[in-house]
Amino acid sequence: MTYQSLKGFPDILPDAAAGWRRLESVIHELARRFGYGEIRLPMLESTDLFARGVGEGTDIVGKEMYSFLDKSDPPESLTLRPELTASAARAFVQHSMAQAQPITKWYYIGPMFRYEQPQAGRFRQFHQFGLELYGSPNPEADAEVIIAGAELLRMLGLTNYKLRLNSIGTAEERAAYRTALLEYLTPLSGDLSQESVRRMEKNPLRVLDSKKAEDIRATADAPKILDVLQEESREHFERVKGLLAASGVEFTIDHRLVRGLDYYTRTAFEFQGLDLGAQDALGGGGRYDMLIEQVGGKSTPAVGFSFGMERLLIALQHAGLAGDMAPEEDVYVIGLDDASRAWAATATAEFRAAGLSAECDLLRRSMKAQMREANRRGARAVVIVGGDELAGRHAQVKDLASGDQKAIGFDDLLGELKGLLARPAAPHTVPAPVQPDRTEPISES
RNA sequence: GCGGGUAUAGCUCAGUUGGUUAGAGCGCCUGAUUGUGGCUCAGGAGGUCGUGGGUUCAAGUCCCAUUACUCGCCCCA
Numbered sequence: 041m042t043y044q045s046l047k048g049f050p051d052i053l054p055d056a057a058a059g060w061r062r063l064e065s066v067i068h069e070l071a072r073r074f075g076y077g078e079i080r081l082p083m084l085e086s087t088d089l090f091a092r093g094v095g096e097g098t099d100i101v102g103k104e105m106y107s108f109l110d111k112s113d114p115p116e117s118l119t120l121r122p123e124l125t126a127s128a129a130r131a132f133v134q135h136s137m138a139q140a141q142p143i144t145k146w147y148y149i150g151p152m153f154r155y156e157q158p159q160a161g162r163f164r165q166f167h168q169f170g171l172e173l174y175g176s177p178n179p180e181a182d183a184e185v186i187i188a189g190a191e192l193l194r195m196l197g198l199t200n201y202k203l204r205l206n207s208i209g210t211a212e213e214r215a216a217y218r219t220a221l222l223e224y225l226t227p228l229s230g231d232l233s234q235e236s237v238r239r240m241e242k243n244p245l246r247v248l249d250s251k252k253a254e255d256i257r258a259t260a261d262a263p264k265i266l267d268v269l270q271e272e273s274r275e276h277f278e279r280v281k282g283l284l285a286a287s288g289v290e291f292t293i294d295h296r297l298v299r300g301l302d303y304y305t306r307t308a309f310e311f312q313g314l315d316l317g318a319q320d321a322l323g324g325g326g327r328y329d330m331l332i333e334q335v336g337g338k339s340t341p342a343v344g345f346s347f348g349m350e351r352l353l354i355a356l357q358h359a360g361l362a363g364d365m366a367p368e369e370d371v372y373v374i375g376l377d378d379a380s381r382a383w384a385a386t387a388t389a390e391f392r393a394a395g396l397s398a399e400c401d402l403l404r405r406s407m408k409a410q411m412r413e414a415n416r417r418g419a420r421a422v423v424i425v426g427g428d429e430l431a432g433r434h435a436q437v438k439d440l441a442s443g444d445q446k447a448i449g450f451d452d453l454l455g456e457l458k459g460l461l462a463r464p465a466a467p468h469t470v471p472a473p474v475q476p477d478r479t480e481p482i483s484e485s
Numbered sequence: 486g487c488g489g490g491u492a493u494a495g496c497u498c499a500g501u502u503g504g505u506u507a508g509a510g511c512g513c514c515u516g517a518u519u520g521u522g523g524c525u526c527a528g529g530a531g532g533u534c535g536u537g538g539g540u541u542c543a544a545g546u547c548c549c550a551u552u553a554c555u556c557g558c559c560c561c562a
């Protein structure tokens with residue numbers, strides 16, 4: 041009986057982790073440029089927070105949460121966070137951020153949990169990066185967040201995506217639209233897919249979002265939410281579009297874009313990957329002016345987005361930008377006999393303390409095996425010590441790139457290594473000392 | 486929750502109409518004269534063929550179940 045990680049809970053091994061770290065460093069850099077501070081929030085929150093924050097009617101709350109009762113008396117229902125906007129809003133209220141400063145800008149990176157069937161680009165434990173901007177009701181804030189999303193993709197080198205943009209209005213406007221849409225859809229329900237008929241009762245706007253051909257056909261002439269927006273929302277949306285255009289961010293207006301979470305108002309957007317599978321949303325977000333109040337704070341406008349990190353990684357792979365990280369090491373220390381091995385171990389520790397990446401053999405293997413290992417690890421230099429060297433208090437230092445080797449006294453070793461590492465690797469990396477007896481058929485006269 | 490596909494060595498995969506000790510490439514280990522890597526060559530280790538039943542003289546191969554993975558539906562990042 042062997043154990044296996046849970047379905048949808050993948051391990052990330054060092055080779056893959058390298059890609060994650062690259063992505064994370066781009067994210068931190070983006071956040072630095074845009075002035076967002078990192079928040080690290082708990083994995084667990086009260087189930088009620090998500091129920092109220094994300095929305096009772098959403099699938100996330102309805103069927104995808106990892107919820108359980110804890111050991112307290114009476115037991116409390118807790119939930120592994122399925123997203124972070126609600127938690128961040130909770131933290132914003134709890135720490136009275138609105139009193140401390142007029143604008144708060146936060147970002148987060150971390151695992152989220154949703155009980156779903158795993159498939160391409162979707163896991164039960166997955167990772168999101170998100171921004172939250174609290175305090176501004178103005179279109180400049182919407183634009184800043186969207187531009188940050190576009191900038192992230194630009195920094196990563198991703199171009200194969202499109203930005204879809206829509207406004208879903210205020211709560212009142214959406215309620216009005218909802219009845220208008222229902223009026224249009226009800227006589228057509230015979231033409232709709234079964235799912236959409238079901239959706240009509242729960243959340244009619246989602247019918248627009250359907251991928252099914254019959255639904256798309258049936259809704260072709262449906263009223264558009266943009267047409268029912270009041271002057272203020274319309275103006276807001278126009279300003280957002282203008283600001284994006286001025287920043288050179290390309291987008292397409294998509295009146296079918298409806299976000300699945302209850303807390304969104306007005307601006308909604310999604311960065312859609314073009315060569316991903318069915319799970320093609322790289323990231324998405326929008327404005328959520330009602331959420332802070334909903335989780336018990338003073339009414340505060342906010343905008344944000346979140347990106348799926350697994351999906352960004354998949355997109356990078358598709359674009360050939362994954363780039364495997366070649367193992368790179370400064371120095372490998374080789375000892376030939378017992379005494380030399382002991383020396384190698386302490387020397388390795390010294391080199392490490394001096395800031396070099398150093399490695400030595402832990403298996404008491406032959407010199408040949410140690411050389412092979414050094415090469416495999418991508419070591420720049422190798423330090424070799426045997427009985428003679430130990431007696432003479434010096435070591436052979438070999439530049440693995442050029443093949444040059446010389447004896448260096450123990451006291452000068454560190455300096456020699458640092459000097460060697462500071463020089464660029466010799467351009468002719470593979471000198472191939474074999475086949476010296478090659479005849480020269482060309483240049484002879 | 487519902488459908489399709491897949492499951493053989495660490496990895497990627499072959500495995501003929503069921504028939505003897507299950508293969509390849511890569512990777513790993515060891516050698517190719519005394520203490521020197523990459524290339525090449527030669528050896529070697531490693532698999533109860535996902536698991537459990539069944540059919541058969543005989544199952545990696547056929548049937549059933551189950552689990553995992555995978556791709557979709559739903560929904561989302």
